[in-house]
Amino acid sequence: MRQSRRDLIGRGAAIATGLLTYAFDGGRIALTPAEAHAAGMPYRTLDEPAVRCVNALGEALLPGSTAAGLAEYLDHQLSGPPADSMLMIKYLRVPAPFTDFYLSGLRAADASARMQHGKAVAELDPAAAAHLAGQMSAGQIPGWTGPPAAAFFFVLRSDAIDVAYGTQTGFQKLGVPYMAHIAPPTRWG
């Protein structure tokens, strides 16, 4: 069930330890990616087709990514200075800013889905979406015109894992003790 933004504001201290920050009622609030998704916070960099595509691919790559706030996390990271970016793409010889890489990859995925199935990625059934993800992983995907498909698969998969398992809450889900010296400002979940 989605929560209202005012509900979140009212949660005070829990929100103050969130990660994504948004302007709201003349101030700023901080939310975890999952909270931002639940509250339906607006996007700053990703447009609506891109968000739908991220969520559909995210579900194919790592089920549960939509509710975990993958699109909200990506949007936040892409909307800030590249020097502060925490995205794995930094390591992959892609020059900053990274928005073009993501948007062109998402457009390529949608174009390929339309060529093969006559509809966008977000409208595919789970089996077709999984097949498309497999084609991306292999770098052999019809109708793809964007960054290398296998690289795009790797990047988006890594982002999904970061959101699901790269946080204190994610470690807890795996039964891995976090053991922080300096804990991150949020548990992200």
Add this chain to the structure above:
Amino acid sequence: MPLKTAAALPGLRLEKFDAIIVGSGAAGSAVAARLAEGGKRVVILEAGPARTAADLVSSTLYARRMKWTGPEVLDEGRNPVDFVFNAGFGTGGSAMHHYAVWPRMHAEDFDMRSRHDRGLDWPFGYEELRPYYDQVQQEVGIAGDARQEVWRPAGAPYPMPAVPVFAQGAAIARGFKHLGKTIAPLPLAVTTTNYQGRAKCLWDGWCDSGCPIGALANPLTIHLPRALAAGATLVNNAPVTRVVLNSAGTHAVGVEVAQHHTLHADVIVLAAFTVENSRLLLASATSGHSRGLGNAGDQVGRYVMTHAAGLVYGLFDEDTQPYMGASGGQLLNQDSYDKTTHRASGGFGSYQWMIAQAVKPNDLLGISTTRADLFGPELHTFMKRAARGFAGMTAVIEDLPLASNRITLTSRKDDNGVPIARVVHDTDPQSVALWKASLAEGKAVMSAAGAREVWTGPAGSMHIMGGTIMGTHPGNSVTNGYGQVHDIPNLLLAGPGLFPTSGGVNPTFTVHALAARTAQWLLGNWRSV
């Protein structure tokens, strides 16, 4: 503490320093500490932002902010050096996220050309560097067991007891023992006891995020505090854009910072890591040095090297607790250090195994990336199994030095008007064969250890060396054995860019030994440079 930002540069222009150190990483901070303690007036110019221990958040995500975010580097060739991943930006440079695996280079690394007619020779041998290894290991603190490390070249025993072996290390050790191979504790510049006022390590595997408790020997822990205590000044956000020479072109007189500020000193030490050191030399060309400083013999930028990673993984039924320990590992094997061990399979060179690295679920070196082929529900299943049964080890593969592997300038310029660099790196076929041999050996070890599943990873790049190598004359090198640029005596280089060969070991201990040697020589020969 004398910490400053770029806003201080106008004031600093009026001051005359004894030495300007460009870069605050392992090499720069080590040289700065020694020169400052030797009574010299030192300023350290760091291109990146200020960082303190409080910035070292235990998070694989936050750790990515410590990697390179300076001017773009075009990272090309069949086997790129992965510059952004291997470099750092800000106080402490790449050493802030280094894993503190500190083995010594071996005697055969220093005279490979003479012994094997391959690669290059250093301008001196292991025995010349040995006392500096001994000195550095005492002041920094290395944990290890020299007696068990049967391959280790002669030197003083380690000052701290060996690192503990956790479940992951014990599991892989079974495989080495079963195959009759030797293992020893991994030498780590990490505290296993309270050492010189530093707390001992908690073995929580956050080395890659930067160690904020002082257990791991990064620049914030040891040499920067020493330098600052001795009066050195550290200026952040101060990108050096040019080395300035006197009108005759015979000596350096200072450096230009962000195009607008010139700071003056008697001695300039470039310690800005491999690519930036080469870039600065090339970008500082004058009419008298038309190809760049130190480049009379067309050697600047050549012989760039990296260590290919031989990545081998296993999944065990037992709880391996793969999150415990240090990011560098727990155990060492150097049975393949003899450069001819794998000649039958076409390989040449040395490698070592770093065994049982502490890993996190995510990140480039995390558990999830080892099976980059998995997705969907199967990926969740793998993550849950591997979180408790994963084990891994990494071979550090020697990279034969090739003159064609080179850093050059491009026609594009950064925000300060300095041409951006291109690095081209192709791995020699003999080094590729060595990497393949390591994977075969690693899979055999993991199977012998009882792993239910065994798999390997791609040859990623670890460490970046060469580009400004030391040698005997301008025709074969950029500097002499002290890092002194051949045709500009008061311009010195420090860091792994000086290495003529890479060896099959991690470079940071040798970086420190070289820095100690250079600083001692400088202090003893100040007037002559």
